[in-house]
Amino acid sequence: MRIALACAVLLTLLRLSHDVSTGDVAGAHTLYRPVGIWMLLGHTPPPSWLVHALWIVAVTTTITMLFGLAARASTALSFVSAVAITSLSFSASAHWSHQYNVVFIAQCAFLGACCGDALSVDWLVRRLRGLPPIDRPCAYQWSLRLVQLAVAVMFACAAFHKILHGHFTLRWALSDNLRHQLLVRFDLAGLARPPLVDWLIDDPWRYRTAAVLNLISQAAPLAACFFVRRPILRGLFGGFFLAETIALAYVVDLWNPHWLPLYAVFVDWDWLLRRRVVESEPPPTWSPPRAARLFVFAFVIYDVLTALIPALDQKLNTYPFSGFPMFSTVLAKPPYSGHSDYIVIGDHFEVTAAPPIDLPTQRWFDHANRGMFEERDPVKLEKRLTAMWKQAVRRYPDTKFHAIRLYLTMFEAPAYPAPAHFEPHPIAIVGELDEAGLFRTMVGPFEPNAITLHALHVDPGGATLGYYKDDEPVLLPFTGTLDGDPVYTVATVGGLPWLVSSHADWKWQ
Numbered sequence: 181m182r183i184a185l186a187c188a189v190l191l192t193l194l195r196l197s198h199d200v201s202t203g204d205v206a207g208a209h210t211l212y213r214p215v216g217i218w219m220l221l222g223h224t225p226p227p228s229w230l231v232h233a234l235w236i237v238a239v240t241t242t243i244t245m246l247f248g249l250a251a252r253a254s255t256a257l258s259f260v261s262a263v264a265i266t267s268l269s270f271s272a273s274a275h276w277s278h279q280y281n282v283v284f285i286a287q288c289a290f291l292g293a294c295c296g297d298a299l300s301v302d303w304l305v306r307r308l309r310g311l312p313p314i315d316r317p318c319a320y321q322w323s324l325r326l327v328q329l330a331v332a333v334m335f336a337c338a339a340f341h342k343i344l345h346g347h348f349t350l351r352w353a354l355s356d357n358l359r360h361q362l363l364v365r366f367d368l369a370g371l372a373r374p375p376l377v378d379w380l381i382d383d384p385w386r387y388r389t390a391a392v393l394n395l396i397s398q399a400a401p402l403a404a405c406f407f408v409r410r411p412i413l414r415g416l417f418g419g420f421f422l423a424e425t426i427a428l429a430y431v432v433d434l435w436n437p438h439w440l441p442l443y444a445v446f447v448d449w450d451w452l453l454r455r456r457v458v459e460s461e462p463p464p465t466w467s468p469p470r471a472a473r474l475f476v477f478a479f480v481i482y483d484v485l486t487a488l489i490p491a492l493d494q495k496l497n498t499y500p501f502s503g504f505p506m507f508s509t510v511l512a513k514p515p516y517s518g519h520s521d522y523i524v525i526g527d528h529f530e531v532t533a534a535p536p537i538d539l540p541t542q543r544w545f546d547h548a549n550r551g552m553f554e555e556r557d558p559v560k561l562e563k564r565l566t567a568m569w570k571q572a573v574r575r576y577p578d579t580k581f582h583a584i585r586l587y588l589t590m591f592e593a594p595a596y597p598a599p600a601h602f603e604p605h606p607i608a609i610v611g612e613l614d615e616a617g618l619f620r621t622m623v624g625p626f627e628p629n630a631i632t633l634h635a636l637h638v639d640p641g642g643a644t645l646g647y648y649k650d651d652e653p654v655l656l657p658f659t660g661t662l663d664g665d666p667v668y669t670v671a672t673v674g675g676l677p678w679l680v681s682s683h684a685d686w687k688w689q
Contacts, residue, residue, distance in 0.1 A: 216499030248300020418446020
């Protein structure tokens with residue numbers, strides 16, 4: 181298990197090497213926010229020398245963990261340094277993603293394990309010195325079981341959230357939800373659909389069956405934790421962890437090869453290698469160490485709470501402890517057994533540049549910066565647009581950007597049996613930035629039955645007021661009352677629609 185965890189951490193660091201540099205780190209601009217361990221330093225971005233040092237420590241100690249040199253200390257140092265680097269990769273985002281968490285949650289569960297007593301440099305050194313092998317009665321199983329539980333909880337949590345969002349029904353699976361989830365994943369991002377996805381979304385029986393199988397494969401690894409003395413069943417149920425990881429790659433194009441070594445936690449290696457292991461009996465007065473009991477208790481409670489309570493992980497910000505919603509919202513309307521149109525709200529950037537941007541560049545603007553349309557604070561919106569502009573200049577040095585407009589857009593998926601696709605309806609400009617650095621917006625707070633203009637570098641004279649309701653792409657004139665859920669208020673100035681405010685009641689989807 182030590183070897184497998186070290187391999188998973190090394191693969192994670194390899195993938196992160198493209199996201200967190202040792203020079204101009206991700207958090208060294210105005211969007212920096214501390215994630216996880218970086219909260220100890222407040223809102224000051226770490227200096228580049230510290231990030232460089234963390235990289236050296238993380239790679240070195242993970243390699244020594246792999247070979248079992250000072251195994252317990254190496255595991256602890258690898259965990260702290262690698263988690264710090266990973267947390268920093270999300271310091272410029274409003275929320276952190278979940279692609280690396282399970283590796284570090286498993287490594288955290290492994291802290292304190294007697295992991296250098298076999299198959300390690302530590303063991304080899306003792307043998308060369310003529311010392312007897314270390315045999316600690318009842319000292320190994322708690323670490324093995326805790327790591328296994330930590331890995332299994334990830335997918336089990338995803339299945340739980342899907343049932344929860346479906347109000348404890350199977351509407352997540354037995355509706356058009358997966359069809360719309362795949363459209364959001366590919367069409368909304370401007371990505372080409374894999375052939376398997378085209379085949380799935382073409383027929384309700386296919387995508388609903390795939391959704392049911394997804395729930396089963398995500399719940400199954402948790403069952404492996406109960407078959408402690410049934411190695412074949414434990415391996416089979418754990419095999420669903422591999423199946424789900426591979427399915428995520430081929431169905432939703434989320435490739436996570438750094439998860440694959442974690443399957444080792446479900447394998448009884450002594451049984452597989454036909455090794456007969458005789459465990460030493462503990463003394464009659466033996467009891468588990470108090471520190472180990474407290475660690476296991478605290479870990480399980482905190483991991484389960486952050487995994488199951490929606491949004492608690494992002495509020496506590498204690499990376500890597502996390503929930504794993506994994507597309508858990510229900511993107512379908514009642515009646516769930518039937519078919520109906522569905523509207524998804526998203527971003528669209530209108531970019532004026534010389535030469536005009538091509539389709540891959542447009543996809544980068546719309547996909548890499550998705551979610552910006554939700555920002556209703558003009559100060560934060562300007563910072564995010566400015567940061568995006570600077571990143572675009574670095575990414576496309578041969579393009580001269582003149583202006584960027586962010587549109588709040590309704591993407592409409594026609595009901596089956598119409599071909600699965602999105603029809604975009606840009607309804608209002610959220611904000612605009614030009615090459616002189618001038619920022620324009622009319623975004624402000626929502627007021628019931630009122631539309632108050634908060635124009636910033638936009639002349640509000642002669643504005644025509646209207647609103648959209650219930651996610652329908654039809655502009656209604658404002659007559660003094662606002663009804664519907666959600667509501668988007670709009671002021672049309674000089675033929676351009678500007679978003680003024682929005683409001684939506686909280687509800688499960």
